[in-house]
Amino acid sequence: MKSTPYNLIMSALYNGKKGSRPPAASVTSIVCHDLMDASGVSFPEAHVNSEAMAELALAGHEIIGFDTVMPEYSVHQEAAALGCDVDWGSRDQMPDSRNAPYADFSDVIIPENILEKPSMRVVLDAISKLRRHVGGRVAIIGKVMGPWTLSYHMAGTQNLLLQVGLGEKDKVVKMLRQLMPVTIAFAKAQFQAGADIVVLADHATGNLVGSYHYKDYLLAIHQEITSQIEGPLILHVCGNCLDRIELFADAGFDGYNFEWQVDSKVAVAKVGHRICLVGNVNNAQTLLQGTPDDVRKQVRYAVEAGVNIIAPECAIPLTTPIENLKALVAAVHEGY
Amino acid sequence: MTETLEQIKQAVISGKHKEIETLVQTAVDEKVDLSSIINTALIDGMDVVGQQFASGEIFVPEMLIAALTMQKGLAVIKPLLKGKDSKSKGTVLIGTVKGDLHDIGKNLVSMMLEGAGFQVVDLGVNLGVEQLVDKVTEIKPDILGLSTLLTTTMPEMQKVISVMRQRGLRSSVKIMVGGAPVDAHFAEKIGADGYAKDAAGAVQLARKLVSGN
Numbered sequence: 001m002k003s004t005p006y007n008l009i010m011s012a013l014y015n016g017k018k019g020s021r022p023p024a025a026s027v028t029s030i031v032c033h034d035l036m037d038a039s040g041v042s043f044p045e046a047h048v049n050s051e052a053m054a055e056l057a058l059a060g061h062e063i064i065g066f067d068t069v070m071p072e073y074s075v076h077q078e079a080a081a082l083g084c085d086v087d088w089g090s091r092d093q094m095p096d097s098r099n100a101p102y103a104d105f106s107d108v109i110i111p112e113n114i115l116e117k118p119s120m121r122v123v124l125d126a127i128s129k130l131r132r133h134v135g136g137r138v139a140i141i142g143k144v145m146g147p148w149t150l151s152y153h154m155a156g157t158q159n160l161l162l163q164v165g166l167g168e169k170d171k172v173v174k175m176l177r178q179l180m181p182v183t184i185a186f187a188k189a190q191f192q193a194g195a196d197i198v199v200l201a202d203h204a205t206g207n208l209v210g211s212y213h214y215k216d217y218l219l220a221i222h223q224e225i226t227s228q229i230e231g232p233l234i235l236h237v238c239g240n241c242l243d244r245i246e247l248f249a250d251a252g253f254d255g256y257n258f259e260w261q262v263d264s265k266v267a268v269a270k271v272g273h274r275i276c277l278v279g280n281v282n283n284a285q286t287l288l289q290g291t292p293d294d295v296r297k298q299v300r301y302a303v304e305a306g307v308n309i310i311a312p313e314c315a316i317p318l319t320t321p322i323e324n325l326k327a328l329v330a331a332v333h334e335g336y
Numbered sequence: 337m338t339e340t341l342e343q344i345k346q347a348v349i350s351g352k353h354k355e356i357e358t359l360v361q362t363a364v365d366e367k368v369d370l371s372s373i374i375n376t377a378l379i380d381g382m383d384v385v386g387q388q389f390a391s392g393e394i395f396v397p398e399m400l401i402a403a404l405t406m407q408k409g410l411a412v413i414k415p416l417l418k419g420k421d422s423k424s425k426g427t428v429l430i431g432t433v434k435g436d437l438h439d440i441g442k443n444l445v446s447m448m449l450e451g452a453g454f455q456v457v458d459l460g461v462n463l464g465v466e467q468l469v470d471k472v473t474e475i476k477p478d479i480l481g482l483s484t485l486l487t488t489t490m491p492e493m494q495k496v497i498s499v500m501r502q503r504g505l506r507s508s509v510k511i512m513v514g515g516a517p518v519d520a521h522f523a524e525k526i527g528a529d530g531y532a533k534d535a536a537g538a539v540q541l542a543r544k545l546v547s548g549n
Contacts, residue, residue, distance in 0.1 A: 094486075096437050158400070158440050165351065165397030207516060208440075210395045243392075284490070284517035319491070 005067030006196070009139035012308040013197065013232055013255055013276045021335045022303050022310055023067040024328055026060050027141060027199045027234055027257050027278055029315035031073050034322035036091065038063050043318075044088040047074050047095055048118070050125035057130060061138050064322065065329035068197075069134060071126040072143040073315070075201060078182055079145075079153035081117035082108065092318060100156035105163070105171050108154055108178040115189050123186075124193040131194025139197060141234075142190030146202025146225070147179040148218055154179065164213060176221055184228050191231040199234045199257065200225070206239025206259075214244045219251055226252030234278055238314050242266065249274040259313040260286070260298070264305035278309040281328055288317045292327035299331035340366055341377040344409065348381030349388075351401035353408055360412040370413055374453070378409050382451045386536020396440060399535070403447035410451065424455040426478035426546040429471055431459035433492035438485035441515060444535040445481060452539045454479075465495045472505055478546050481538070482528075484515040493518075494526040501527075510545040514538060 001007055001017045008023035010016075036042040039059035046056040057071035074095040080086040084097040102108055114120060123142070130140050145153075151160050154175065163172050187198045202222070204214045226233060234255035235248050242262045249256075249271045256275050258267055260282035267277055281287060281298050299310050310332050316325075337345075340363040347356045363373050385402040388394045428449050432442050439461050446458045457475055459468070472480055482493050493513050500506045510529040513522075523531035529545060532538040 093435050157438075158443065161397045161440070162400045162404075165399075165401035208396045210392075213395065213397065285519070288490075317486070317490075 005061070005138045006136060009067050009309065010196065013234075015276060015308060018336060022308070022332045023139075024065070024332045025068040025139070025141070025278060025309045025311040026057075026066045026070045027068070027309075027311050028143075028201070028236060029070070029073040030060050030064065030066060030312060030325060031056060032316060032318050032320040032322060032325070033091070034320075035059055035063065035325075038322065042091050043073070043093075044090060044095070047077075047088050048122060050122045050129060053122060053126035054129040054133070057126065058133060061134065064325045065333075068139045068141045069130050070141040070143065070199075071130060072123050075145055075149060076153065077119045077123055077145075078150055078186060080119035081111065081114050082150070082154065082179075082182070084153055086119070094315075094318075097153055100154060100159065102154040102175070103156050103159055105155060105175060108175065110178070110182060114182060115185060120186060120189075124189055127190055127193040127195050135194060140195050142187070142193075142195035142198040144183050144186045144190065144198055144200055146183050146200050146218075147176040147221060148202045148204050150179040150182060151175050152203065161208065164209070164217070169216070172217060176217065180221055180225060184225055187225075187229045187231070187233070191229075195231070197232045197234060197255075198229070199236050200253070201236040204237055204244075206237070206241045206243075206261075208239070211241075211244035211247060214247055219247055222248075222251035222253070234276070236314075242270070245271050246274075255309070257311060257313070264302045264307050268306040272306055272308075276308045277306075278311050279307060280313050281310065283313055283316055283320075287312060287320050287324045287328075290324065292323055292330075295324045295327040296331040299328055300334070303332070303336065337376055338363070338366070338368055341368060341372060344373065344377035345381040345384075348378055348402055348405050348409065349384050351398060351405050353401060353405040356405045356409045357412050360409045364412065364416065370416060373413060374410070378406050379452055382406050382448060383536065383539075386448060386534070386539065390534050390536050396444070399444055403444065403451070406451045407447065425453040426542070427455045427457065427475065428479045428481055428542060429457045429459065429468075429475055429477040430481035430483070431463040431468060432461040432483045432485075433468075433489050433496065434462055434464045435489040435492060436484050436486050437461045438515075439483075441485065441535070442481075442483040445483070445514065445538045448535040448539050449481075449542055452543070454542060465492070465499050468496050469499050469503060469505065472500065472509055473503075477509055479510045479512060479542055481542075482511065482513045484513075484518065486517070490517055490522065493528070497527050512538065512541050512545065 003019040045052040057069040232254040235253040236257040258279040
């Protein structure tokens with residue numbers, strides 16, 4: 001097998017031929033101030049302009065050396081299209097919603113032309129541009145929010161969790177099912193635009209909810225989503241999710257992006273034979289505050305444990321030094 | 337403990353928010369000492385909930401309902417305490433630092449602290465350094481609690497502490513920090529007085545900080 005970035009990623013996703021080294025991926029966001037400065041493209045422009053979005057994604061491959069390009073950095077593209085008043089932030093601040101338009105759990109109105117809303121169109125256009133630049137050579141990764149995360153945006157996070165606590169299952173599931181088609185439509189459109197893989201972020205986070213919540217509310221919905229989307233999907237859920245990692249495999253995802261707080265060896269032993277593991281370099285202590293050598297040690301630990309694709313555990317802090325990201329890439333270039 | 341007190345405690349633990357007011361009123365009618373209702377039933381119940389959360393038995397949805405139950409119980413007692421000696425355990429000024437709009441963790445800590453007898457002034461989210469320091473000057477709390485969920489906003493905590501030092505306010509208030517990316521090492525590095533990993537831990541830390549031990 002030719003060890004091109006694309007081949008390495010796709011083969012690792014399906015636990016196939018290993019090639020000359022493990023691949024390094026950006027599956028959430030690897031944008032930091034240093035990368036903005038080096039590429040001349042900055043936030044918030046890269047959230048709202050497809051050219052800037054694609055250029056910044058390309059910089060992750062060309063300047064740092066990741067084997068992927070990932071052009072979506074915020075978690076609010078769908079929220080904006082669904083009626084949230086999104087503050088697109090600044091160079092120093094990630095986007096956030098100013099309101100929760102369906103806090104009363106009334107029926108969510110999904111615009112018929114939702115894929116043409118500016119916040120959705122920009123991502124599809126950026127993916128198409130990347131396809132023309134690096135298609136077939138570098139793996140192009142798209143990103144969609146799952147219905148749980150979208151429900152946080154629609155109803156408010158604390159409000160949604162409160163309803164779960166109150167046992168209002170019908171109310172919560174109704175909202176999840178109303179939002180599920182948005183996730184499916186956006187993922188399919190990203191594949192059509194040229195994505196090789198789509199990351200589905202759904203924050204049924206370890207610190208917020210339990211595995212029993214995931215099983216009761218989300219597992220069946222995730223199974224429906226994975227059965228309706230033919231392209232490969234990597235699930236991203238933050239926090240310590242060791243208690244539900246097998247359920248993620250049951251849900252039919254091809255890969256799972258996991259955090260440093262889950263030991264790679266334990267994760268590989270539990271589900272390594274069923275799902276591609278993507279991760280799990282620590283953000284706060286290692287990429288942000290550690291040295292390049294600290295990063296190298298974590299990467300090598302993960303590689304030796306059998307993690308298929310090396311990546312940060314989540315979207316990195318904006319003040320992460322670029323040297324530490326380059327150290328992540330250098331460590332995978334040491335080979336298996 | 338009387339049977340009613342035990343029932344109140346269990347109602348908090350299992351989040352029976354619809355029954356709590358009746359149970360607390362029953363205890364009041366039975367002439368149970370008000371401080372026992374608060375300390376032995378409501379606060380002890382919440383302590384159990386905090387331990388269950390820390391050990392991963394329950395999660396935020398159940399914590400929110402337990403906190404709601406405790407608040408409803410306290411609301412029955414509060415009017416009866418007016419004019420009586422109901423000394424606060426201390427004042428805590430709490431908020432999420434600038435650049436961060438997340439507030440569930442901070443809200444849970446606020447609720448737990450209130451339940452534990454502290455007077456809590458919750459300033460909300462996205463709070464600038466000047467805003468926080470000015471409020472410390474105005475309110476003179478015993479403790480300042482700073483929260484963040486994002487790694488991007490961790491440095492804001494350090495800025496707050498630096499400005500308080502510059503203004504000579506640092507020694508007048510204890511500072512505790514928390515949030516997903518924060519740990520004890522970071523707390524020590526930026527010069528905070530303590531770190532807690534969850535809401536129950538924050539209550540224990542606050543008790544320790546005001547007692548001076």
